[in-house]
Amino acid sequence: MNTIASASAVRKVHVPLGERAYDIMIGPGLIARAGSEIASRIKGRKAAVITDEHVAPLYLDALKASLDAAGIASADVVLPAGEKTKSFEHLINVCDKVLEARVERNDYVIALGGGVIGDLSGFAAGIVRRGVRFVQVPTSLLSQVDSSVGGKTGINSRHGKNLIGVFHQPDLVLADTDVLNSLSEREFRAGYAEVAKYGLIDKPDFFAWLENNWQAVFAGGSARIEAIAVSCQAKADVVVADERENGQRALLNLGHTFGHALEAATAYDSSRLVHGEGVSIGMVLAHEFSARMNLASPDDARRVEAHLKAVGLPTRMSEIPGTLPPAEMLMDAIAQDKKVKGGKLTFILTRGIGRSFVADDVPASEVISFLKEKHP
Amino acid sequence: MNTIASASAVRKVHVPLGERAYDIMIGPGLIARAGSEIASRIKGRKAAVITDEHVAPLYLDALKASLDAAGIASADVVLPAGEKTKSFEHLINVCDKVLEARVERNDYVIALGGGVIGDLSGFAAGIVRRGVRFVQVPTSLLSQVDSSVGGKTGINSRHGKNLIGVFHQPDLVLADTDVLNSLSEREFRAGYAEVAKYGLIDKPDFFAWLENNWQAVFAGGSARIEAIAVSCQAKADVVVADERENGQRALLNLGHTFGHALEAATAYDSSRLVHGEGVSIGMVLAHEFSARMNLASPDDARRVEAHLKAVGLPTRMSEIPGTLPPAEMLMDAIAQDKKVKGGKLTFILTRGIGRSFVADDVPASEVISFLKEKHP
Known part of the structure; x- marks a missing residue:
């Protein structure tokens, strides 16, 4: 049975x-x-x-x-x-x-x-x-x-x-x-950041569904299975289009450029920050930076932050325990992760929820001013 | 110029x-x-x-x-x-x-x-x-x-x-x-064994050409370039048909089952035997074994041996300096190289010069009797 x-x-x-x-x-x-x-x-x-x-x-x-x-x-x-x-x-x-x-x-x-x-x-x-x-x-x-x-x-x-x-x-x-x-709440939430990411990349309806159903996803049962299946399908679609990462597969890095820099800045100390938490903060930053570049509405960034906050994920650099290095050093970490060519960076930006894209001409100077603003 | x-x-x-x-x-x-x-x-x-x-x-x-x-x-x-x-x-x-x-x-x-x-x-x-x-x-x-x-x-x-x-x-x-x-004669000859192999696999005309032109190939110049180009083309054809070795690519192992066993038996001591020399002896053995199994004429084996001997390659186990282990131990080395399933081995055999094929039902007992005959 x-x-x-x-x-x-x-x-x-x-x-x-x-x-x-x-x-x-x-x-x-x-x-x-x-x-x-x-x-x-x-x-x-x-x-x-x-x-x-x-x-x-x-x-x-x-x-x-x-x-x-x-x-x-x-x-x-x-x-x-x-x-x-x-x-x-x-x-x-x-x-x-x-x-x-x-x-x-x-x-x-x-x-x-x-x-x-x-x-x-x-x-x-x-x-x-x-x-x-x-x-x-x-x-x-x-x-x-x-x-x-x-x-x-x-x-x-x-x-x-x-x-x-x-x-x-x-x-x-x-x-x-x-x-x-058997996962801790914190581990489950960290994985959930990647689930939300698929909505933010190109599935606005899925993001809206998560806003309404996240409690059921956390509780287990069919909503959880649904969220995992949609996520796997989303990733599979991207991988099938670009198996060896020559182009669009980079979209999967939404929130990851800032996130990796934060992970490096905390020396990969999981007591301070785990990968999914870095991605959560990174996704909010990517939406805020896109708004600052006049690509997306600030309302979208606020909506992303509200949802991630609701599930209990950190959304601000200031929530990371301990002292973060100054903005210049975060920028160095970003520059190591992504090559800077003629002062320009490749970044995943967005025109709104579910409308992310690969931008290969982001001025490094804009990123650093933004980081200084966010982390004075 | x-x-x-x-x-x-x-x-x-x-x-x-x-x-x-x-x-x-x-x-x-x-x-x-x-x-x-x-x-x-x-x-x-x-x-x-x-x-x-x-x-x-x-x-x-x-x-x-x-x-x-x-x-x-x-x-x-x-x-x-x-x-x-x-x-x-x-x-x-x-x-x-x-x-x-x-x-x-x-x-x-x-x-x-x-x-x-x-x-x-x-x-x-x-x-x-x-x-x-x-x-x-x-x-x-x-x-x-x-x-x-x-x-x-x-x-x-x-x-x-x-x-x-x-x-x-x-x-x-x-x-x-x-x-x-800049190669020594011995090194060049060892490589030549693989050139001859391509003729023996499925290019009888190339083998005949080598019989007539090997001195020119050894001397250098256009005959050498021709021989290398035909060899690369032959290997490329096999690889294109079966890139990840699921079937026909195994033909490239003609002479190699016996050859590997001899290399193992001499502990990969290059002063006694180098890879190409093992392949040379192995190709003669593969043709002789095929004749013994009534698949090919003994004349073909004699012709293969005559050519490899003419270029100065060893063609007999007795030419390997030092003492070889007994036939039973050579058989063990073969069984380690190729899996034995129900007393049967996969082997590259031939119906004549340029007519080799993958045989997956060669009785291990036949191989051992043959080895005992050749290396009493």
Whole structure:
């Protein structure tokens, strides 16, 4: 009974990337059904499950039992949690374990965890035997709506984040919405910033729906599944149009230029700021900056801020605990993230809610004056 | 005058891989012209040149001068020569240097060297910023006709050779035939084994042409350029039909199953056996085994052996200096290279010269009896 009820609640988003096409399944009970979902789609019967020490105690046994029941032999690797795990050191270890598990080209690496585990495992899956199959089981809202869609994988270098990696599309994504109940409020809200982002990029109706239904999304159930499905579909649409990020895929960075600068300015200290919080503040700044450039109405910026505030996300730089470096240093961080060519920057700006666009001629001088105003 | 004469002698092989299409230029004087050849095709103006300590003193200055003259800024990395360089340790170093040189997605990594340098540099080019441009300047006959065509890149793992890597097609290959004059006879011959292979796979006329013209190929000049161009075209045809090796690309392994087993049996000691020599013996064995299986005439095997012997390549296991392990151990090495399923192996066999095919049901018992006969 339970299984039938669960199955019917599951939404499917198809990502039509030709011979790299795949499905994203979204709904309750998917970890318990992972083995059969995988076995019905992928030929191999060997898996290496990559996870971290926070997620392993919660879901690893259930996932392995489900694989076992479907006749899939699995090895597992439990890594330290956190951004530092996205290193060559851990990549080498994971590749070695995947080879030890005799995973062949039709077998798979399964990422059970958030963005860090997904990025690292996807990279390993992309390079072992020049590419084995890859299954994502994202366990945070952020990874369900963002990092598990699109095929970007990678690790960090001393020169910057995500500078080493490959595009390697998953063969299947299983976004089990039950696992979101174990997230803290703060983690859930941080992921929600990316959900709101899809409305702000080009889905004004979805943004309006979120304004009216966010409590239901936070509460769980069908509204949550709907919000995740719309988000995955939105990201999939952008990725299909521009898989390797030559143009429009940059829209996904709405709010991220300011956000990344704030993350760098707080030294990626998650006690002060997590990625989604930086994106929340960054999206408000992007709307305010667009208004200042006379591209959009200030009312839109106010509306964006009101909604993000309502769900409990920070919307102002002043809300970040501790002291922020001066505006000039934030500008340096932006200039490192985005190349400055002849005093001009590429930025995601907007003409209003759901009307964002890639601007490649934003004067750096305007950005710095704006930052000084916002953070005197 | 010189430039015009050189330019007219240059052959071009186009590899039509859609948006990954590229040209292979083959002929004299290409290192001196590298800067302009690259600048006319690729947008970026920054390069990281990867080479080894044997090749650097011969060609690095000339290449860098040519880049400089074309307005391309270049950094360089000189690595130890030899197979051991295909390691994670050197990969990390190369990635770091490429990032330090501020190579962006439209800039390039240039591989100046043989197969080891090409495989390692191509892998780095494939993963830095999830893929930057890649230019190959192969300096051995083997890398000009084999490893620089097809996009396979990678490093070795303690679990085996080439187990970690990506498919990353070059944007341009510059096969400067002048550099082949600096190769030893033994190195040139080893590369020639792969040239002959293309005739044996599916170009009987080319094999006959080689029988009549091999002295001219060894002497240099237009026959050599012709042989390299036909080889690159042959490999390109196979790669275009099966870029990611799901089927027919396996034909390129003619002679390689036995050859790899012999390389493993001699612990990759190049004083005893180099890759091309293993392939030479392996091709004779593949033809003899095919005759034994009543697929081809023994006359074909004799003809293959006569030609490879004429150019000075080894054709018999007994020619390998030192003691070989017993046939059973050679069989173990083959079984590790190729998976054995239900006592059956996949092997490249032949119905005669230029009529090779992928056989996926070769009884392991037949292979072992054959090996015992050949190596009692």
